[in-house]
Amino acid sequence: MSRIRINPVVLILINVIAPSMYILINGKYLQYFLLAFASFVLILMGRFKRLAGMLVIYGIMIGIYSITIQDDRAKFIGLFLIVLAQSVPCLVLASVLVSKYNSAELLAALETMRIPRMMVVAVTITLKYIPTFTREFKLIKESMRLRGIDFTWKKPIRSFKYFVVPQLFRCAALAEEVTAAGMVKGIDAPVRRSSYFEERVRWSDAMIMAIFVIGLAGGIVWHTRL
16 A cells, blocks of 8 residues: 655644634544544554554553543543543644654745744744654763663652753754754745745645545534534
8 A cells, every 4th residue: 555645734734723623523523533534644644553553542541531430539530531532643643744754844835835934934843843852852861871860750850850951951052053054044035945845735635634624514513413
């Protein structure tokens, strides 16, 4: 089965629109629809390991919810997990967006939306900083280990202190590096940038958005009839 490439703008729009729909649509309907929709998108993109991980995490959360909801003392744990489970499909699609597309692809795709340049740059940097943050976290943990300092949840305040201080310094250094890289690539130029990546809306993008919109519209109609 060939993998379908999805325009990153489609994934961004889905992650922006979907969470806000809990105001208009029945929570249970939207929860199951987003789970099925995210599974469908992951299958199209050939991300079967991520799909399996999403289903396992979702199943564990639902299982713990079903057990703890019967106990008044542990009910708050189940309620917290069921709320968290509702965001799992969107978080998985966002993780694909972060891991699969590089900065140049995101910039090229976002610039087709005719939104302000500052917003394009801000969204791109935010999305690409997530994997950078993960790498920095591993480096800081390794540095702490070499100095005989363990990162443990048994002493969260001390561990948090040892982690946050170097992370803040690295954030400042990374901000300067990202700014310099953007200036070199002409990010502040008043004209539209050309790009090696040409992000166009394909039939697959239109199909995915159509399924997403139809599913949300069906949820709104079902919610109004309840």
